[in-house]
Amino acid sequence: MSHNTIVSYQNDLLQFMTFLQTFEITSFNDVDRKVVVSFLQQESEQKKATSSIVRCVTSLRKFFQYLIEEEKVTADPMQLIDAPKRREHLPEVLSVKEVDCLLNSPDTAKPLGLRNRAILELMYATGLRVSEVIGLKLADLHLSLGLIQTLGKGQKERIIPIGDQAIHWLERYLNEVRPQLLKKQRNNYLFLNHHGRKLSRQGIWKNLKLEVQKAGIQKNVTPHTLRHSFATHILENGADLRVVQELLGHADISTTQIYTHLSKKRLADVYNKYHPRA
Structure with a gap:
Protein backbone atom coordinates (compact mmCIF):
# COMPACT_ATOMS: atom_id res chain seq x y z
CA MET A 1 0.00 0.00 0.00
CA SER A 2 1.04 3.62 -0.41
CA HIS A 3 2.72 5.46 2.44
CA ASN A 4 -0.30 7.76 2.86
CA THR A 5 -2.67 4.78 3.16
CA ILE A 6 -0.47 3.17 5.82
CA VAL A 7 -0.33 6.42 7.80
CA SER A 8 -4.13 6.75 7.59
CA TYR A 9 -4.65 3.19 8.90
CA GLN A 10 -2.15 3.84 11.67
CA ASN A 11 -3.96 7.03 12.70
CA ASP A 12 -7.31 5.18 12.76
CA LEU A 13 -5.90 2.58 15.15
CA LEU A 14 -4.25 5.20 17.36
CA GLN A 15 -7.57 7.04 17.67
CA PHE A 16 -9.26 3.78 18.60
CA MET A 17 -6.60 3.13 21.24
CA THR A 18 -7.20 6.60 22.71
CA PHE A 19 -10.93 5.86 22.83
CA LEU A 20 -10.29 2.57 24.69
CA GLN A 21 -8.02 4.30 27.21
CA THR A 22 -10.69 6.92 27.88
CA PHE A 23 -13.08 4.14 28.93
CA GLU A 24 -10.31 2.24 30.73
CA ILE A 25 -10.52 -0.79 28.45
CA THR A 26 -7.14 -2.47 28.81
CA SER A 27 -7.65 -5.72 26.88
CA PHE A 28 -8.73 -6.25 23.28
CA ASN A 29 -10.73 -9.24 24.56
CA ASP A 30 -13.00 -6.71 26.29
CA VAL A 31 -13.82 -5.01 23.01
CA ASP A 32 -17.25 -6.04 21.76
CA ARG A 33 -19.66 -4.74 19.15
CA LYS A 34 -21.06 -2.14 21.54
CA VAL A 35 -17.60 -0.64 22.11
CA VAL A 36 -16.87 -0.42 18.39
CA VAL A 37 -20.26 1.13 17.63
CA SER A 38 -19.67 3.74 20.36
CA PHE A 39 -16.31 4.59 18.83
CA LEU A 40 -17.78 4.96 15.33
CA GLN A 41 -20.60 7.12 16.70
CA GLN A 42 -17.99 9.37 18.31
CA GLU A 43 -16.19 9.66 14.97
CA SER A 44 -19.48 10.61 13.30
CA GLU A 45 -20.31 13.20 15.99
CA GLN A 46 -16.91 14.79 15.33
CA LYS A 47 -18.13 15.43 11.77
CA LYS A 48 -15.73 12.96 10.20
CA ALA A 49 -16.42 12.34 6.52
CA THR A 50 -18.28 9.15 5.62
CA SER A 51 -15.27 8.03 3.59
CA SER A 52 -13.04 8.40 6.67
CA ILE A 53 -15.41 6.32 8.80
CA VAL A 54 -15.60 3.64 6.09
CA ARG A 55 -11.79 3.51 6.05
CA CYS A 56 -11.74 3.34 9.86
CA VAL A 57 -14.04 0.28 9.77
CA THR A 58 -11.63 -1.32 7.29
CA SER A 59 -8.66 -0.54 9.55
CA LEU A 60 -10.35 -2.10 12.59
CA ARG A 61 -11.57 -5.11 10.60
CA LYS A 62 -8.06 -5.90 9.37
CA PHE A 63 -6.60 -5.28 12.82
CA PHE A 64 -8.94 -7.70 14.58
CA GLN A 65 -8.38 -10.30 11.85
CA TYR A 66 -4.70 -10.00 12.68
CA LEU A 67 -5.37 -10.40 16.42
CA ILE A 68 -7.42 -13.54 15.73
CA GLU A 69 -4.64 -15.02 13.58
CA GLU A 70 -2.10 -14.25 16.30
CA GLU A 71 -4.46 -15.75 18.93
CA LYS A 72 -4.47 -12.49 20.89
CA VAL A 73 -8.28 -12.43 21.06
CA THR A 74 -10.91 -15.15 21.06
CA ALA A 75 -13.71 -13.28 19.24
CA ASP A 76 -13.87 -10.74 16.43
CA PRO A 77 -16.20 -7.81 17.30
CA MET A 78 -16.04 -6.53 13.71
CA GLN A 79 -18.04 -9.47 12.32
CA LEU A 80 -21.31 -7.73 13.21
CA ILE A 81 -20.22 -4.25 12.13
CA ASP A 82 -21.39 -2.84 8.80
CA ALA A 83 -19.59 0.11 7.28
CA PRO A 84 -21.78 3.12 6.45
CA LYS A 85 -22.65 3.46 2.79
CA ARG A 86 -20.47 5.87 0.89
CA ARG A 87 -22.27 8.81 -0.59
CA GLU A 88 -21.70 9.06 -4.31
CA HIS A 89 -19.45 12.05 -4.71
CA LEU A 90 -18.82 13.31 -8.21
CA PRO A 91 -15.45 15.09 -8.34
CA GLU A 92 -15.12 18.69 -9.45
CA VAL A 93 -14.05 18.97 -13.08
CA LEU A 94 -12.83 21.94 -15.07
CA SER A 95 -14.14 22.70 -18.53
CA VAL A 96 -11.65 22.78 -21.41
CA LYS A 97 -11.92 26.58 -21.42
CA GLU A 98 -11.16 26.74 -17.68
CA VAL A 99 -8.16 24.44 -18.14
CA ASP A 100 -6.85 26.74 -20.88
CA CYS A 101 -7.22 29.75 -18.56
CA LEU A 102 -5.40 27.92 -15.76
CA LEU A 103 -2.55 26.73 -17.98
CA ASN A 104 -2.04 30.28 -19.31
CA SER A 105 -2.14 31.83 -15.83
CA PRO A 106 1.54 31.43 -14.73
CA ASP A 107 3.90 34.26 -15.66
CA THR A 108 6.39 32.31 -17.76
CA ALA A 109 8.73 35.31 -17.96
CA LYS A 110 9.64 34.45 -14.36
CA PRO A 111 11.54 31.23 -13.51
CA LEU A 112 9.03 29.94 -10.97
CA GLY A 113 6.16 30.86 -13.26
CA LEU A 114 7.69 28.78 -16.05
CA ARG A 115 8.18 25.91 -13.60
CA ASN A 116 4.53 26.16 -12.52
CA ARG A 117 3.40 26.15 -16.16
CA ALA A 118 5.42 22.96 -16.75
CA ILE A 119 3.84 21.32 -13.67
CA LEU A 120 0.28 22.22 -14.69
CA GLU A 121 0.84 21.11 -18.29
CA LEU A 122 2.26 17.79 -17.07
CA MET A 123 -0.56 17.14 -14.61
CA TYR A 124 -3.27 17.84 -17.18
CA ALA A 125 -1.45 15.88 -19.90
CA THR A 126 -0.99 12.73 -17.81
CA GLY A 127 -3.48 12.70 -14.92
CA LEU A 128 -0.67 12.12 -12.42
CA ARG A 129 -1.40 12.27 -8.70
CA VAL A 130 0.39 15.07 -6.87
CA SER A 131 2.50 12.49 -5.00
CA GLU A 132 3.57 11.05 -8.36
CA VAL A 133 4.48 14.49 -9.68
CA ILE A 134 6.77 15.38 -6.79
CA GLY A 135 8.30 11.89 -6.95
CA LEU A 136 9.38 12.20 -10.59
CA LYS A 137 13.11 12.03 -11.24
CA LEU A 138 15.09 13.04 -14.31
CA ALA A 139 15.57 9.38 -15.22
CA ASP A 140 11.78 8.97 -15.41
CA LEU A 141 11.54 11.29 -18.41
CA HIS A 142 11.76 9.87 -21.92
CA LEU A 143 10.71 12.98 -23.78
CA SER A 144 12.21 11.94 -27.12
CA LEU A 145 9.84 8.96 -27.02
CA GLY A 146 6.92 11.01 -25.69
CA LEU A 147 6.78 8.92 -22.48
CA ILE A 148 7.26 9.24 -18.75
CA GLN A 149 7.31 6.53 -16.09
CA THR A 150 6.03 6.86 -12.57
CA LEU A 151 5.50 4.90 -9.37
CA GLY A 152 1.88 4.98 -8.26
CA LYS A 153 0.04 3.55 -5.26
CA GLY A 154 1.59 0.38 -3.92
CA GLN A 155 4.82 1.19 -5.79
CA LYS A 156 3.24 0.06 -9.06
CA GLU A 157 5.12 1.38 -12.05
CA ARG A 158 3.33 2.60 -15.15
CA ILE A 159 4.40 4.27 -18.37
CA ILE A 160 2.31 7.16 -19.67
CA PRO A 161 2.36 8.95 -23.04
CA ILE A 162 2.79 12.71 -22.89
CA GLY A 163 1.72 15.29 -25.48
CA ASP A 164 3.74 17.88 -27.39
CA GLN A 165 2.57 20.85 -25.33
CA ALA A 166 3.65 19.31 -22.04
CA ILE A 167 6.97 18.21 -23.59
CA HIS A 168 7.58 21.77 -24.82
CA TRP A 169 7.11 23.30 -21.38
CA LEU A 170 9.07 20.55 -19.63
CA GLU A 171 12.02 21.08 -21.97
CA ARG A 172 11.91 24.82 -21.37
CA TYR A 173 11.86 24.23 -17.61
CA LEU A 174 14.76 21.77 -17.84
CA ASN A 175 16.88 24.07 -19.99
CA GLU A 176 16.03 27.52 -18.63
CA VAL A 177 14.91 27.18 -15.02
CA ARG A 178 16.04 23.99 -13.32
CA PRO A 179 19.79 24.78 -13.58
CA GLN A 180 19.10 28.12 -11.83
CA LEU A 181 17.12 26.47 -9.04
CA LEU A 182 19.72 23.73 -8.60
CA LYS A 183 22.45 26.26 -7.66
CA LYS A 184 25.26 23.77 -8.32
CA GLN A 185 23.70 21.27 -5.91
CA ARG A 186 22.99 17.64 -6.79
CA ASN A 187 19.35 16.63 -6.91
CA ASN A 188 17.76 14.02 -9.16
CA TYR A 189 14.16 15.09 -8.59
CA LEU A 190 12.51 16.82 -11.52
CA PHE A 191 10.67 19.68 -9.82
CA LEU A 192 12.60 21.85 -7.38
CA ASN A 193 11.67 24.71 -5.06
CA HIS A 194 13.55 28.02 -4.93
CA HIS A 195 16.05 26.46 -2.49
CA GLY A 196 16.98 23.79 -5.02
CA ARG A 197 15.31 21.05 -3.03
CA LYS A 198 12.52 18.64 -3.98
CA LEU A 199 9.20 20.45 -4.36
CA SER A 200 6.64 19.39 -1.73
CA ARG A 201 2.94 18.51 -1.98
CA GLN A 202 2.18 21.67 -0.02
CA GLY A 203 4.23 23.71 -2.49
CA ILE A 204 2.20 22.46 -5.44
CA TRP A 205 -1.11 23.05 -3.59
CA LYS A 206 -0.08 26.60 -2.66
CA ASN A 207 1.07 27.49 -6.18
CA LEU A 208 -2.06 25.96 -7.73
CA LYS A 209 -4.36 28.01 -5.48
CA LEU A 210 -2.57 31.20 -6.55
CA GLU A 211 -2.84 30.34 -10.25
CA VAL A 212 -6.53 29.42 -9.91
CA GLN A 213 -7.20 32.79 -8.29
CA LYS A 214 -5.29 34.61 -11.04
CA ALA A 215 -7.24 32.68 -13.70
CA GLY A 216 -10.53 33.82 -12.15
CA ILE A 217 -11.83 30.26 -11.69
CA GLN A 218 -14.52 30.07 -8.99
CA LYS A 219 -14.46 26.29 -8.46
CA ASN A 220 -12.64 24.54 -5.61
CA VAL A 221 -9.61 23.37 -7.57
CA THR A 222 -7.09 20.91 -6.10
CA PRO A 223 -4.26 18.97 -7.79
CA HIS A 224 -6.72 16.06 -8.08
CA THR A 225 -9.09 18.30 -10.05
CA LEU A 226 -6.61 18.27 -12.92
CA ARG A 227 -6.52 14.47 -12.72
CA HIS A 228 -10.32 14.32 -12.85
CA SER A 229 -10.40 16.79 -15.73
CA GLU A 246 -4.37 2.11 -17.26
CA LEU A 247 -3.42 5.78 -17.60
CA LEU A 248 -4.71 6.62 -14.11
CA GLY A 249 -3.18 3.52 -12.52
CA HIS A 250 -6.45 2.28 -11.00
CA ALA A 251 -6.25 -1.31 -9.75
CA ASP A 252 -10.01 -1.78 -10.16
CA ILE A 253 -12.05 -0.44 -13.09
CA SER A 254 -14.92 0.35 -10.71
CA THR A 255 -12.79 3.26 -9.49
CA THR A 256 -12.54 4.56 -13.05
CA GLN A 257 -16.25 4.20 -13.73
CA ILE A 258 -17.08 7.33 -11.75
CA TYR A 259 -15.92 9.29 -14.78
CA THR A 260 -18.71 7.83 -16.88
CA HIS A 261 -21.11 9.88 -14.75
CA LEU A 262 -19.18 12.97 -15.76
CA SER A 263 -19.22 12.20 -19.46
CA LYS A 264 -22.91 12.62 -20.28
CA LYS A 265 -22.04 14.63 -23.36
CA ARG A 266 -20.10 11.66 -24.77
CA LEU A 267 -22.96 9.26 -23.98
CA ALA A 268 -25.47 11.53 -25.68
CA ASP A 269 -23.25 11.82 -28.75
CA VAL A 270 -22.90 8.04 -29.01
CA TYR A 271 -26.67 7.57 -28.61
CA ASN A 272 -27.47 10.17 -31.27
CA LYS A 273 -24.90 8.69 -33.64
CA TYR A 274 -25.78 5.01 -33.34
CA HIS A 275 -29.40 4.61 -32.24
CA PRO A 276 -31.59 4.09 -35.32
CA ARG A 277 -34.39 6.30 -34.01
CA ALA A 278 -32.35 8.90 -32.15
Missing part, protein backbone atom coordinates in the same frame (compact mmCIF):
# COMPACT_ATOMS: atom_id res chain seq x y z
CA PHE A 230 -7.81 14.78 -17.67
CA ALA A 231 -9.85 11.57 -17.34
CA THR A 232 -13.18 13.21 -18.13
CA HIS A 233 -11.94 15.08 -21.20
CA ILE A 234 -10.31 12.08 -22.84
CA LEU A 235 -13.42 9.96 -22.17
CA GLU A 236 -15.58 12.66 -23.75
CA ASN A 237 -13.33 12.52 -26.79
CA GLY A 238 -13.77 8.79 -27.25
CA ALA A 239 -11.15 7.07 -25.08
CA ASP A 240 -11.91 3.54 -23.89
CA LEU A 241 -12.59 3.15 -20.16
CA ARG A 242 -9.93 0.42 -19.88
CA VAL A 243 -7.35 2.76 -21.40
CA VAL A 244 -8.26 5.47 -18.90
CA GLN A 245 -7.91 2.90 -16.11
